[in-house]
Amino acid sequence: MAGLTFVDVCSGAGGLALGLEQAGFAPRLLLDDDEVAVATLRTNRPRWNVLRSDLLDFDPAEHPESHDVDLLAAGLPRVRSTATAGRVDSGLEERLLKATVYLVHAIRPRAVLIENVPELTHSDSHEAFREFARIELDHLGYAFRWFVVDAVDFGVPQNRKHGVLVAVRRQWAEAFRPPVPTSREPMTVGAALGPSMAARGWADATRWADQADQPAPTLVGGSKNRGGADLGPTRTKKKWATMGVNAHTVGDRVPGSDFVWDPELGRENMVKLTVEQAALLQGFPATWQISGLKTARYRQVGHATPPPVGKALGLAVAEALHSGSTIFAAG
Template sequence: MRKEIAMSAAEHKQTLEVVEICAGAGGQSFGLHRAGFTHRLAIELDVHAAHTLEQNLRRLLKEDGTEAPEDLVRVGDVADPDVWDPDAFEKGEIALLAGGVPCPPFSIAGKQLGSSDERDLFAWAIELCGRMRPKALLLENVRGLSANRFSGYRQAVLDKLHDFGYIAFWKLLNASDFGVPQLRPRFVLVALQPEYAKYFRWPEGRPGDAPTVGEILDDLMRENGWSDEEVDAWVAKANKIAPTIVGGSKKHGGADLGPTRAKKAWAELGVDAMGVANHAPRPDFTPTKGAPGPKLTTKMVARLQGWHGEFADWDFLGLKTSVYRQIGNAFPPPVAKALGEAIRDALLQKGEPIALVETSSTIHDPVYRLLRQQSRPLTAEQIITKLARTGVFMDQPEVERRLNHLSHDFDLQKTERKSGDLAYSLGQFKAFVGQDDHQRHDLFTQYRTKIS
């Protein structure tokens, strides 16, 4: 198996090079490598995650007989021109631009600040795609990005990709459909140049096939002497997939397995989610008072995140809390591999081409699209009337709700009419796309030590 995978990567290395931004500790990297992509460069902000990534990537390339670039992994803010120069690559030179740009701007567990969050790099990554012109783009983020709150943001992304000449696809994928024993929905954007887009098909998962927490961790719970009887009882209780594992952040202290709702779900599985253990339970293990069972080790968390089977061979560097964050913030390698294989096959133009729907006609936010096309401000009543003519029917509360959402990510300009009604026009996208004077620079510098 290992030999076949290595041959696949070596076979395609000349045409399937990848540049990965916000690479983390390598969950996406590992999956893409297994799918046949070879890293030309990876950029990561966190120094510990970057060291983990570099050590493992260099080992994989060596196993493939591929000479790793001297500057394989760079550490720092991916949007800082002193860290790397995207324009050093010729347009179209790279097969795939990939990344897991920061999730907090869109997470329902956060404030959903979107473009106002200094960590937001999604729109910047789209501009980067326009600069580098890779054959394909892969970006993944949390489910929150698929919500109505960000419909205008998504529309702006699709419109920009269309301007750059790409066909774009959005889809919500569940990690558990790809053998990962965890409830981890991810909202994925794939964009390809037209000659490749017609060969792209989303990977097909297998719902219900993921092992339970007990099944996947059975051997690890036994490795330090916990009795067979106790482990068997624990495995029987841990009979579901895990809730979403969160890496936490430097803003919120050490490692634990998530917010209150997640801790309750862990407790039902017999897991103490109040921290991470240094080792598996010993023979004399008894839960601390009030705890539902043992804590997990980072090795166990990694397995729940998809580092098992063909992905088991990955060494994490750093202390426990750092390692936990690296694992918890990662994209599960099996999901990345499935996406990588689908993109690889499209780039190699495998299979029968399919008819494409013109993506510029895909409307995520009709209010955004209408205002973007108008040369004069419109009142809410005028917006309702014009949308109805196109077959889109909204009442005033819905229009006002969408206008409020748009105001967070765009300069929504208001003009008062003589009647007292407000008329709206859509100004600039507030998102950071590389502007020298954007507020992101000051905010990023201010919170640099707490950004993870």
């Protein structure tokens, strides 16, 4: 369906926005409060209208270009799932979720897409938000679906589940269907990163790729109050170790020709993934440039919605709006 438009809030590194662009949507406005994330967006898409603003302070009345769009999208940061207990505002996640729903009053999109942790769809800890969203969206004339998608089902070399809320105005809502998996076989870490591991002449790249024969565990970005970049909690680090990866840190570059890979000797003889490789595991194209210093760059990647997931969700919404319009016109 040509000419679809969207507003994207909490845009981060642009994973959801890029996926929506691939699905045929054009952005009217993107916003994020993080300086380096805004730099990432402007570097990769200079023509996008990117605003640096906290979602909680954003006033749509000052940005008429955000009104009357087809889709309001929000890939909200996974604050609760990635932050160390006691080091983050525990109410921030709920305030961001509610702020997105409140934007619907002013923007009045034909559809709404909110992506977050899978627990969003069923956990008792999110029950209050689900009830809040039900009341608000029903009042505004939307029907909605809660569901979970896994990035690995859409060609992303990572087991990463997403809790999704899609709300569509009632005249189009009946036509909406959640996206159907597009990948029959999961892509492995080795298949995704093998070529980059060999980029500096490392002879063992193929042997390593053969051992990294499964999708990655979920990447996490952590909070701004958390320390340096690593690939996740203890259980995740152990999973990476079975693939010969030192997950306690993020590397500056891929192995050189003289690197000795021998996981039995400990972490220092395991490979370290770079930020660029982490981005590949999130489904970003190799050409997508992430701005900032290493920890800030990795945080953007870890929080991102994989673009292939964004594309699949965008295509599902576009199909509903197209089919619903046809049905509505015929009626």
